[in-house]
Amino acid sequence: MATIDLDLTRTGQVMQLIRDRIERRLLTPGARLPSVRAMAESTGFSKSTVVEAYDRLAADGAIRARPGSGFYVAAPLSPLSLDRIGTPGEREVDPLWMLRQSLNDRPEALRPGCGWLPDSWLAGAPIRKAMRAVARSDADGPLTRYASPLGAPPLRALLARRLEEQGVAAAPDQIVLTDSSTQALDLVSRFLLEPGDAVLVDDPCYFNFLALLRAHQAKVVGIRMTPGGPDMAAFAAALVEHRPRFYLTNSAIHNPTGATLSAATAHRLLKLADAHDLVIVEDDIFADFEHVPAPRLAAFDGLDRVIRIGSFSKSITAAIRCGHIAARPDWIEALADLRIATSMSGNPLSAEILHAVLTDGGYRRHIEGVRARLARARARTMARLRDVGIEPWIEPAAGLFIWGRLPAGIDATALARTALAEDIVLAPGNVFSPSGTWGDYCRFNVVMSDDDRVSAFLAKACG
Amino acid sequence: MATIDLDLTRTGQVMQLIRDRIERRLLTPGARLPSVRAMAESTGFSKSTVVEAYDRLAADGAIRARPGSGFYVAAPLSPLSLDRIGTPGEREVDPLWMLRQSLNDRPEALRPGCGWLPDSWLAGAPIRKAMRAVARSDADGPLTRYASPLGAPPLRALLARRLEEQGVAAAPDQIVLTDSSTQALDLVSRFLLEPGDAVLVDDPCYFNFLALLRAHQAKVVGIRMTPGGPDMAAFAAALVEHRPRFYLTNSAIHNPTGATLSAATAHRLLKLADAHDLVIVEDDIFADFEHVPAPRLAAFDGLDRVIRIGSFSKSITAAIRCGHIAARPDWIEALADLRIATSMSGNPLSAEILHAVLTDGGYRRHIEGVRARLARARARTMARLRDVGIEPWIEPAAGLFIWGRLPAGIDATALARTALAEDIVLAPGNVFSPSGTWGDYCRFNVVMSDDDRVSAFLAKACG
Numbered sequence: 001m002a003t004i005d006l007d008l009t010r011t012g013q014v015m016q017l018i019r020d021r022i023e024r025r026l027l028t029p030g031a032r033l034p035s036v037r038a039m040a041e042s043t044g045f046s047k048s049t050v051v052e053a054y055d056r057l058a059a060d061g062a063i064r065a066r067p068g069s070g071f072y073v074a075a076p077l078s079p080l081s082l083d084r085i086g087t088p089g090e091r092e093v094d095p096l097w098m099l100r101q102s103l104n105d106r107p108e109a110l111r112p113g114c115g116w117l118p119d120s121w122l123a124g125a126p127i128r129k130a131m132r133a134v135a136r137s138d139a140d141g142p143l144t145r146y147a148s149p150l151g152a153p154p155l156r157a158l159l160a161r162r163l164e165e166q167g168v169a170a171a172p173d174q175i176v177l178t179d180s181s182t183q184a185l186d187l188v189s190r191f192l193l194e195p196g197d198a199v200l201v202d203d204p205c206y207f208n209f210l211a212l213l214r215a216h217q218a219k220v221v222g223i224r225m226t227p228g229g230p231d232m233a234a235f236a237a238a239l240v241e242h243r244p245r246f247y248l249t250n251s252a253i254h255n256p257t258g259a260t261l262s263a264a265t266a267h268r269l270l271k272l273a274d275a276h277d278l279v280i281v282e283d284d285i286f287a288d289f290e291h292v293p294a295p296r297l298a299a300f301d302g303l304d305r306v307i308r309i310g311s312f313s314k315s316i317t318a319a320i321r322c323g324h325i326a327a328r329p330d331w332i333e334a335l336a337d338l339r340i341a342t343s344m345s346g347n348p349l350s351a352e353i354l355h356a357v358l359t360d361g362g363y364r365r366h367i368e369g370v371r372a373r374l375a376r377a378r379a380r381t382m383a384r385l386r387d388v389g390i391e392p393w394i395e396p397a398a399g400l401f402i403w404g405r406l407p408a409g410i411d412a413t414a415l416a417r418t419a420l421a422e423d424i425v426l427a428p429g430n431v432f433s434p435s436g437t438w439g440d441y442c443r444f445n446v447v448m449s450d451d452d453r454v455s456a457f458l459a460k461a462c463g
Numbered sequence: 464m465a466t467i468d469l470d471l472t473r474t475g476q477v478m479q480l481i482r483d484r485i486e487r488r489l490l491t492p493g494a495r496l497p498s499v500r501a502m503a504e505s506t507g508f509s510k511s512t513v514v515e516a517y518d519r520l521a522a523d524g525a526i527r528a529r530p531g532s533g534f535y536v537a538a539p540l541s542p543l544s545l546d547r548i549g550t551p552g553e554r555e556v557d558p559l560w561m562l563r564q565s566l567n568d569r570p571e572a573l574r575p576g577c578g579w580l581p582d583s584w585l586a587g588a589p590i591r592k593a594m595r596a597v598a599r600s601d602a603d604g605p606l607t608r609y610a611s612p613l614g615a616p617p618l619r620a621l622l623a624r625r626l627e628e629q630g631v632a633a634a635p636d637q638i639v640l641t642d643s644s645t646q647a648l649d650l651v652s653r654f655l656l657e658p659g660d661a662v663l664v665d666d667p668c669y670f671n672f673l674a675l676l677r678a679h680q681a682k683v684v685g686i687r688m689t690p691g692g693p694d695m696a697a698f699a700a701a702l703v704e705h706r707p708r709f710y711l712t713n714s715a716i717h718n719p720t721g722a723t724l725s726a727a728t729a730h731r732l733l734k735l736a737d738a739h740d741l742v743i744v745e746d747d748i749f750a751d752f753e754h755v756p757a758p759r760l761a762a763f764d765g766l767d768r769v770i771r772i773g774s775f776s777k778s779i780t781a782a783i784r785c786g787h788i789a790a791r792p793d794w795i796e797a798l799a800d801l802r803i804a805t806s807m808s809g810n811p812l813s814a815e816i817l818h819a820v821l822t823d824g825g826y827r828r829h830i831e832g833v834r835a836r837l838a839r840a841r842a843r844t845m846a847r848l849r850d851v852g853i854e855p856w857i858e859p860a861a862g863l864f865i866w867g868r869l870p871a872g873i874d875a876t877a878l879a880r881t882a883l884a885e886d887i888v889l890a891p892g893n894v895f896s897p898s899g900t901w902g903d904y905c906r907f908n909v910v911m912s913d914d915d916r917v918s919a920f921l922a923k924a925c926g
Contacts, residue, residue: 024708025655026740026768028793099803105611116609124603131598140587146579146781148568179642179784182807190678192488195658211804215653245487277489305489313807318609321642321810330491340562341674344645344776347784347810 010045014053017043019062022073033063033071093413093428095207101425112449113416113427113442115206115255116318117400121373121447123316123357123366130356134349142352146344149336151177151324152351158358159310159324166287167299168308170326176336177346181285181311181323182208185248187335188281188307188325189216190342198242202230204403204432204441206255206283209248218245222434225254227394228262235269239276246279246307252294253286256432256443257403258396260294270300280306285323288315288367289374289399303327314400315367316357320350374400378446385444388458393441402444403429407462412442415461424457473508477516480506482525485536496526496534556876558670561894564883575912576879576890576905578669578718579781580863584836584910586779586820586829593819597812605815609807612799614640614787615814621821622773622787629750630762631771633789639799640809644748644774644786645671648711650798651744651770651788652679653805661705665693667866667895667904669718669746672711681708685897688717690857691725698732702739709742709770715757716749719895719906720866721859723757733763743769748786751778751830752837753861766790777863778830779820783813837863841909848907851921856904865907866892870925875905878924887920 021027033039036054040047054071057063064074102114134142150156156172163170178184193199195217201209203222213220221242223230230249238244247269251261261269273280282297287310298308303326311323325335339346357363381402382392389407396402406412412428419426429441448454484490496502499517503510517534520526527537565577597605613619619635626633641647656662658680664672666685676683684705686693693712701707710732714724724732736743745760750773761771766789774786788798802809820826844865845855852870859865869875875891882889892904911917 021740024740025742025794028797031793096800096803099807100612100800103609103612103803103808105616119603119607122603122607124606127606128598131594135591135594135598140582140585142782143587143590144582144585144780144782146566146776149563149566153568179810180807182805186805208804208807215801215804277484277487279488313609317607317812318808319605319607319810319812321806321808321813330494331488334491337559337563338678340559340566341671341678342645342649343784344562344643344671345566345781345784347642347782347813349780349782349816350784350810350813353812 010049011052011056014039014043014045014050015057018053018057022062027073029073031073033073035070093416093431095211095431098207098427098431099211101420106423108423110424110448110451110454112444112451112454113425114445114448115400115427115443116314116445117370117447121370122318123363126357126360126362126366127317127320127353129360129362130353133356134352142348145348147177147346147348147351149340150175150332151346152348152355155322155351155355155358156324158355159326163298163308163326166293166296168296168303168326170303170308171329174303174329174332175324175326176332176339177351178323178325178339179321179343179347179350180313181283181309182212183321183343184309184311184323184325185209185212185281185283186215187338187342188246188309189213189218190338191331191335192245192279193218198244200230200235200238200242200244200247201434202249202254203435204256204429204438205248205434206250207427207431210431210434213248220434223247225257225259227257227259229259229265229269232265232268232272236272239272239278243276244278246281247273248281248283249297250283250286251297252284252290253396253399255286256401256427257393258399258401259394260397261297263295266295266297266300270297273301273305278305281309282306283309285309285311285314286399288312289371291371291375291398298326307331312354312358315370316354316363320353321347322350322354371398374398374446377450378402381444381446381449384450384455385458388455388462390442390444390458390462400445400447402446402449404442404444406440406442408440410440410462412439415442418461419457422457424454473512474515474519477502477506477508477513478520481516481520485525490536492536494536496536498533556879556891556894558674558894561670561890562674564888569886571886573887573911573914573917575907575914575917576888577908577911578863578890579777579908580833580910584833585781586826589820589823589825589829590780590783590816592823592825593816596819597815605811608811610640610809610811610814612803613638613795614809615811615818618785618814618818618821619787621818622789626761626771626789629756629759631759631766631789633766633771634792637766637792637795638787638789639795639802640814641786641788641802642784642806642810642813643776644746644772645675646784646806647772647774647786647788648672648675648744648746649678650801650805651709651772652676652681653801654794654797655708655742656681661707663693663698663701663705663707663710664897665712665717666898667719667892667901668711668897669713670890670894673894673897676711683897686710688720688722690720690722692722692728692732695728695731695735699735702735702741706739707741709744710736711744711746712760713746713749714760715747715753716859716862718749718862719864719890720856721862721864722857723860724760726758729758729760729763733760736764736768741768744772745769746772748772748774748777749862751775752834752863754834754838755860761789770794775817775821778833779817779826783816784810785813785817834861837861837909840913841865844907844909844912847913847918848921851918851925853905853907853921853925863908863910865909865912867905867907869903869905871903873903873925875902878905881924882920885920887917 429438
């Protein structure tokens with residue numbers, strides 16, 4: 001008996017050693033464990049002890065055996081509990097898979113699922129002009145100096161004027177510049193969330209919301225979308241059941257569905273928010289694409305409990321990172337402190353170039369041109385999708401996306417894997433869905449999907 | 464008795480209401496509470512109940528009374544438990560106070576305490592040239608497209624070659640670009656830390672390390688600096704006592720002291736790290752200023768347990784944000800995922816401009832010129848400080864800083880407050896010190912302190 005106890009202790013010691021290394025990130029998910037022989041040699045335990053320890057860890061799910069190849073760490077990592085095993089092609093189809101596929105620089109790939117416009121649609125020429133203007137300036141400061149705590153005053157003043165046009169009264173000091181709308185949301189999450197806090201999102205919603213909230217260890221609660229906004233009965237019930245810290249949405253042109261919040265839903269939503277002291281985070285990055293301005297929660301609420309996030313990544317350039325947050329003055333101060341602590345300073349040169357682009361007469365022409373071309377591409381892609389039996393959930397009034405239901409029996413994730421083998425990056429519905437109940441939908445980029453090769457693939461796969 | 468119980472319940476209800484609003488960030492530190500009358504009206508409780516609730520909350524330290532002005536939220540906020548009450552001038556002298564003072568755009572202020580070079584010392588002309596070159600390119604992609612997941616391949620290849628010159632073998636895929644070394648450290652902290660984890664830092668250390676680690680709710684453990692690196696006996700004891708997740712340092716030109724890690728200490732440090740499975744984060748942002756390369760932990764260790772962080776904010780420009788992390792391939796993958804989830808993409812235009820600056824022949828001349836001018840400024844500031852009775856802790860071989868002991872009886876924080884009233888921003892020792900035991904030191908920027916008005920102030924204050 002003493003021998004068995006001793007063995008158990010030894011096995012336990014090896015197990016603890018491995019767990020400790022996983023815990024301390026010295027072994028990360030997907031990493032190969034030392035071979036049984038190497039582990040036995042380095043620790044002084046017998047090979048049978050090591051085998052026993054590895055087997056128990058595998059039974060616990062902490063590691064995985066791959067026949068003929070050894071043992072690998074399987075334990076999901078907090079804060080990003082994503083399966084990182086294997087090559088990108090073998091990764092799970094999750095939000096980060098989606099992002100990596102979209103961001104990977106393979107010029108030959110087709111990207112009907114991607115979330116932005118082609119290079120040539122964006123503001124290349126206005127940016128060149130702005131860069132030359134900034135390069136001509138005599139002062140070295142704008143080219144060499146850290147940003148001020150809230151970011152460049154001229155750009156903040158301009159953003160305040162633009163917000164006013166949308167009915168949102170915000171003083172320049174109620175705006176802090178960030179490097180992107182994603183960083184803006186990250187700062188807001190750092191400010192408002194503790195691990196385990198609940199956050200309401202739309203179901204479906206922009207998939208990176210899910211990755212980001214997971215990085216904050218938030219409990220994500222999805223509210224089923226309707227064409228006029230989130231389902232209000234479900235929303236009210238979730239407020240009571242989960243006491244969420246905030247609700248995160250795009251109210252103008254919803255990603256991925258293209259839906260627009262109705263005035264009635266906006267009103268009910270804000271009434272519920274008042275009653276439950278709920279903060280609302282409104283990510284408004286598609287604002288430039290609207291033909292007719294839709295209701296904005298930030299406008300109704302007057303930046304009392306609404307935090308408004310924006311950027312120009314979709315309409316001007318994604319290569320110059322510059323987003324912003326508009327919110328209550330005390331929140332902006334706290335967010336600016338957090339921004340300094342975690343990234344020191346914004347990118348003042350980016351702010352300078354963007355300000356030059358926005359104040360140039362060419363900007364409005366650029367946006368109007370994009371809107372008109374988008375409308376035509378949307379009509380064409382709608383027709384292409386219907387031709388292959390893909391039915392739009394709604395006909396969006398504006399924006400980049402069509403949320404399309406695949407023909408019966410076709411699973412979007414499986415379709416995305418097949419497509420990737422042909423170098424076509426699709427956006428399958430469930431990467432947008434916290435409940436995983438949109439598996440028969442894909443998000444289609446109306447410009448990138450307006451392509452004969454994409455249509456041919458879809459006809460073959462859906463036919 | 465029933466009446467009293469009921470009163471207690473009512474008071475408790477009002478208290479809970481306020482606590483809840485503080486918890487949910489609807490009332491933030493420094494925010495004024497509703498007046499007693501307004502609170503009584505909106506809740507339906509009597510004014511005496513509200514007064515009682517406010518008084519008890521004040522007794523608990525959750526709020527503060529200001530005579531004649533009402534009640535204000537005092538509760539420190541996690542994750543940044545800083546006192547945000549009042550105007551910046553009234554804030555506590557803490558790391559974020561220091562950063563805000565330094566970053567505020569008041570051209571008339573003198574900044575002997577600041578952590579960077581004057582605008583005119585940085586690479587204004589090379590940046591103008593690089594911007595014109597980038598603006599001339601035909602392709603729209605570099606001006607409009609998101610970065611690839613790890614960041615621009617040409618810049619990563621160049622950084623890999625530079626690391627090799629420092630003896631650090633890193634493949635380009637072992638490098639991920641970030642927006643700054645601060646963001647790099649933030650990503651590493653997100654990857655490695657859970658709230659409550661211990662982190663070793665030098666005492667004193669760069670003050671924003673303290674703000675950043677506080678934002679991660681880490682337990683910061685300071686290790687007393689010696690001129691050759693951290694005190695090794697204290698280091699070894701801290702490893703056993705605190706089981707830290709990582710040790711964060713600048714090994715080449717230490718901020719704020721200017722110390723350089725000795726080879727013997729580097730060797731002992733890495734042996735201890737091996738024995739305790741300790742990760743080391745080496746922030747090497749002053750590398751460009753070295754005359755003679757000092758030992759690098761990343762070079763000795765070969766990026767096994769060392770994570771190396773760098774940027775060009777100090778030597779080229781702080782207005783183009785671009786840092787980087789070099790580390791084990793599996794960690795780089797995880798860090799890139801975290802980067803995408805929390806900020807979507809790097810700034811490819813910044814990477815493009817920086818790459819053009821670094822590959823231009825003028826870069827080496829620029830750096831050599833800065834080094835030579837820095838050496839002269841260092842000698843002059845050393846003399847100026849000694850003239851007013853401020854004694855350098857060591858005579859640094861390179862870099863931007865002198866860590867100076869004030870004459871007996873002078874408190875650095877009090878001196879910094881006096882200086883600020885004269886629009887002079889000093890860097891008092893304790894903002895760099897987790898133990899708060901460097902209150903008789905200040906960090907002096909050798910360029911910004913080489914100024915007659917600064918000398919005059921110091922002579923008057925220290926005389």
